Amino acid sequence: MPAPLLCPPALLQTDLRGRVYIVTGGNSGIGLVTVRQLATQGATVVLACRRPAEGEKAQAVMLAAGLPGVVEVEALDLGQLASVRAFAARVTARHPALSGLVNNAGVMNTPKGKTADGFETQLGTNHLGHFLLTELLLPALRAGAPARVVNLSSCFHDKAQGREGHIDFDDLHFERRPYDGWEAYAQSKLANVLHAAALARRLEGSGVTAISVHPGWVRTNLVGSFMPVWVQNTVARPFLRLAGMIEPWEGAQTTLYALLAHEVEAHPGAFFSQRGIYRDKAANLGGWPLRSPNPHAHDAAAAARLEAVSRQLVGLA
Numbered sequence: 001m002p003a004p005l006l007c008p009p010a011l012l013q014t015d016l017r018g019r020v021y022i023v024t025g026g027n028s029g030i031g032l033v034t035v036r037q038l039a040t041q042g043a044t045v046v047l048a049c050r051r052p053a054e055g056e057k058a059q060a061v062m063l064a065a066g067l068p069g070v071v072e073v074e075a076l077d078l079g080q081l082a083s084v085r086a087f088a089a090r091v092t093a094r095h096p097a098l099s100g101l102v103n104n105a106g107v108m109n110t111p112k113g114k115t116a117d118g119f120e121t122q123l124g125t126n127h128l129g130h131f132l133l134t135e136l137l138l139p140a141l142r143a144g145a146p147a148r149v150v151n152l153s154s155c156f157h158d159k160a161q162g163r164e165g166h167i168d169f170d171d172l173h174f175e176r177r178p179y180d181g182w183e184a185y186a187q188s189k190l191a192n193v194l195h196a197a198a199l200a201r202r203l204e205g206s207g208v209t210a211i212s213v214h215p216g217w218v219r220t221n222l223v224g225s226f227m228p229v230w231v232q233n234t235v236a237r238p239f240l241r242l243a244g245m246i247e248p249w250e251g252a253q254t255t256l257y258a259l260l261a262h263e264v265e266a267h268p269g270a271f272f273s274q275r276g277i278y279r280d281k282a283a284n285l286g287g288w289p290l291r292s293p294n295p296h297a298h299d300a301a302a303a304a305r306l307e308a309v310s311r312q313l314v315g316l317a
């Protein structure tokens with residue numbers, strides 16, 4: 001397996017004092033490393049999580065390490081639009097200018113289910129919750145420009161365990177087609193890519209750059225829906241590493257690059273990928289940025305339609 005793509009070390013030493021970032025799902029996996037790195041560089045980071053007790057545990061560890069930045073814990077359940085609205089109101093009252101929003105939280109291959117607002121669980125959590133959050137934070141991001149919005153997508157937006165990623169506008173919530181957890185994940189991760197692309201078009205000239213990323217195949221709790229996390233982290237770990245699975249600090253590199261590198265401003269709406277598994281083998285080496293092999297990821301009409309539908313679904317129309 002080729003070595004993972006890594007951020008230039010100097011980028012991870014830049015001074016981020018005075019900057020404020022929000023990271024959703026910041027209590028675990030890639031999000032937790034992202035919070036820690038930004039705080040190491042002196043930033044104020046809002047660690048947004050659905051289980052605040054877990055966020056506070058992570059906060060205590062970072063406090064004990066004496067990091068120069070500030071970590072604030074805030075409750076956010078992306079599966080409840082009321083929680084998203086309350087979170088955005090609390091955070092923007094305290095931080096009217098933001099340098100970055102990392103839409104990192106996610107669920108994968110969940111059983112058939114609905115969010116509190118009646119959306120299919122994965123589309124609702126991974127895309128619609130983040131869509132509303134981003135809209136509500138846009139004034140603060142514009143005020144903090146230059147700023148970034150980084151959506152955590154996946155190479156599975158292209159193909160997830162054999163299911164090709166596409167948005168089924170006639171049946172977004174699997175009400176008429178049989179439910180398939182991987183198909184729903186692929187749809188939600190393609191939505192993350194299209195969301196960033198449409199947002200970038202709308203934000204042209206604002207100083208706010210929206211992009212999406214694939215973090216690599218990373219050893220986190222995400223695996224829980226199809227393999228016990230303890231198996232991944234113990235007996236299977238050496239074999240999974242040989243097969244290409246990377247550690248959370250490596251998985252956070254693409255997010256940090258997308259958030260911090262100046263070059264990213266030249267690629268609004270682009271997709272940045274760690275090593276991955278794509279239908280087109282040439283894409284497997286990743287790229288910052290990478291042209292997605294999924295033709296649907298380049299469909300500007302679909303991106304605009306998804307934006308309009310999402311706006312309506314979250315009550316912003």
Ligand SMILES: NC(=O)c1ccc[n+]([C@@H]2O[C@H](COP(=O)([O-])OP(=O)(O)OC[C@H]3O[C@@H](n4cnc5c(N)ncnc54)[C@H](OP(=O)(O)O)[C@@H]3O)[C@@H](O)[C@H]2O)c1
Pocket residue numbers: 024025026027028029030031049050051054076077078079080103104105106107108125152153154155214215216217218219220221222223
């Ligand atoms: N790991 C990989 O190989 C991989 C590959 C491609 C893409 N990704 C993407 O990377 C992102 C980060 O995932 P990860 O691998 O770091 O997994 P993880 O360790 O499971 O972290 C996911 C985070 O999302 C949070 N979350 C889940 N549902 C939520 C909700 N309703 N509201 C708020 N937060 C919620 C989780 O909270 P709890 O701790 O409370 O569950 C957790 O903090 C995801 O978007 C994922 O799709 C990961």
